[in-house]
Amino acid sequence: MPKSVPTHLTAAAGAAMLALAVPALGDSRPLPAAPVAPSYADLADLADAAQLVVRARPQVVKAVPPAQVRGVKAGWARYLVEAKTEALIYGRGALGTKVSYLVDLPLDARGKPPRIRTSMLLFARPVEGRPAELQLVAPDAQMPWDEGLDARLRSVLAEFNAPGAPQKITGVREAIHVPGDLAGQGETQLFLGTASGEPAAITVIREPAQPPRWSVSFSEVVEASGEPPWRETLGWYRLACFLPRVLPGSVNISSAAADRARAASDYRMVLESLGPCTRNRG
Numbered sequence: 702m703p704k705s706v707p708t709h710l711t712a713a714a715g716a717a718m719l720a721l722a723v724p725a726l727g728d729s730r731p732l733p734a735a736p737v738a739p740s741y742a743d744l745a746d747l748a749d750a751a752q753l754v755v756r757a758r759p760q761v762v763k764a765v766p767p768a769q770v771r772g773v774k775a776g777w778a779r780y781l782v783e784a785k786t787e788a789l790i791y792g793r794g795a796l797g798t799k800v801s802y803l804v805d806l807p808l809d810a811r812g813k814p815p816r817i818r819t820s821m822l823l824f825a826r827p828v829e830g831r832p833a834e835l836q837l838v839a840p841d842a843q844m845p846w847d848e849g850l851d852a853r854l855r856s857v858l859a860e861f862n863a864p865g866a867p868q869k870i871t872g873v874r875e876a877i878h879v880p881g882d883l884a885g886q887g888e889t890q891l892f893l894g895t896a897s898g899e900p901a902a903i904t905v906i907r908e909p910a911q912p913p914r915w916s917v918s919f920s921e922v923v924e925a926s927g928e929p930p931w932r933e934t935l936g937w938y939r940l941a942c943f944l945p946r947v948l949p950g951s952v953n954i955s956s957a958a959a960d961r962a963r964a965a966s967d968y969r970m971v972l973e974s975l976g977p978c979t980r981n982r983g
Contacts, residue, residue, distance in 0.1 A: 741933040747824040750838040753792035757784035797833035805840035860935040869896040878964040885909040889967040905967040942978035
């Protein structure tokens with residue numbers, strides 16, 4: 702899972718509950734609209750890191766004194782939020798009817814926090830022994846809830862929890878190109894490392910006078926006749942967002958220089974076919 706930024710309720714943050722409260726209701730300041738909707742990769746990053754996904758409605762937002770926080774982006778501030786639990790979308794375990802958590806929020810032009818008008822999606826971990834507290838998986842791991850986002854998120858969560866779901870890619874273990882008997886014919890295999898140790902491999906097939914075609918397997922069975930994963934699916938995300946941008950020379954084990962060059966070329970072709978991994982979170 703991607704690295705997360707700890708945001709659990711520390712003693713200092715608990716003391717911040719005595720600080721001036723910023724009510725979530727009755728304030729005329731609107732929550733600034735996100736410039737763009739979260740991308741598939743944004744949702745997948747957060748879902749992959751979260752043990753709990755909760756829908757909750759903030760009721761009170763309390764500023765944590767700047768002297769008690771670290772690592773906050775310029776133009777942002779950290780807040781202690783008290784919220785009413787509305788639904789547990791994903792995860793198991795006890796969860797209080799009210800939850801508290803720390804979150805970083807952008808300040809407006811006057812240096813004031815936004816007003817939170819809507820229910821929020823929280824990507825979090827439980828705090829052991831404290832069902833009323835949550836630890837967000839990143840300082841900004843909350844999003845305004847709406848039905849469309851809820852549906853997109855549930856689809857992503859279903860992919861992550863499906864049997865045989867593609868595992869996180871950690872790199873390329875080995876690359877080899879084997880030329881065929883005819884000019885322009887050959888096969889490149891890219892064996893991938895995964896966080897779970899499960900096998901994964903990309904196969905590129907070249908035939909004379911035809912464009913190259915490639916497929917990926919996330920199991921022991923290498924399916925050369927398959928197709929590339931569709932964009933904005935878990936298989937696509939695992940490759941597009943985690944493969945290195947350049948094939949490391951140390952893993953390119955073809956004996957001939959021309960075959961090593963072909964393996965590197967086929968790797969670039971795969972990356973171009975996948976397209977960019979777009980992330981819209983800051």
